[in-house]
Amino acid sequence: MTAKIFSRRGLLLALALAGCASPDPALYTLAAVPGVPRGGAPRLIELRRVGLPGYLDRPGLIATAGEDRLHLMANARWAEPLGDMLGRVLQQDLSQRLPGSLVFRESGAITAAPDAVVEVDVARLDRDAAGAMVLQATIAVRRPGAAPRTARGDWGGPPQGAAAPAVIAAMDAALAALADRIAAELTAPAPG
Known part of the structure; x- marks a missing residue:
């Protein structure tokens, strides 16, 4: 009789705890999107580590960012650190757009004397109050013996919806x- 009471209590406790458990988070990655291939870029291009503001350096996906408040997507997480993922996807995007070049990351295993160095500093990557995805960044392209080409934009x-897959597609x-x-900066004629 006592064993029956304990097993009922144990079952009730297990059910209560199961009801409190949160679902496993969904893991997401960014993906390269094909673009128009270009010729005339330097042969060896080093992509430096992407600069990222602290508010983006977190495992959760940010749905929106207001003036002074962040909103995280429930149970949606990055599968790898966002800064590393941005560098990996930019490398893939640039490699596809510049088929005559070897694009390698500063943080990778390859070391070579580059013909050009690309630096990217992300200031913002989130949705604005109207729901549009905003990637705000400054870029610099450096070549030996030449002044750097810089741009901000x-x-x-x-996005085509508010769910995580739509937001990530807009980020892509x-x-x-x-x-x-x-790629346009890398294939532009040198000034002068």
Whole structure:
């Protein structure tokens, strides 16, 4: 009889605890988006570690950022640190756009004397109050013996929904647009 009471209590306790458990988070990654291939870029291109503001350096996905408040998506997490993922996807985007070049990351295993160095500093990557994705960044392209080419801009657009896959697809598109701009800087004639 006592064993029956304990097993009922144990079952009730297990059910109560199961009701309190939160679901496993969904893990997401960014992905490269094909662009228009270009010729005339330097042969070896080093992509430096992407600069990222502290508010983005977290495992959770930020749904929106207001003037002074962040909103995280419930149970949605990055599968790898965002700064590393931005560098990896930018490398893939640039490699596809610049087929005659070898694009390698500063944080990777390859070391070579680059013909050009690309630096990216992200100031913002989130949705604005209207729901549009905003990627705000400054880029610099450096070549030996030449003044750096720098640019600052906003890339992005409205996601096709508020769920995590739609927001991530909008981030992918914004990152692809940034890669297009970097590829244009790398293939532009040297000033002077």
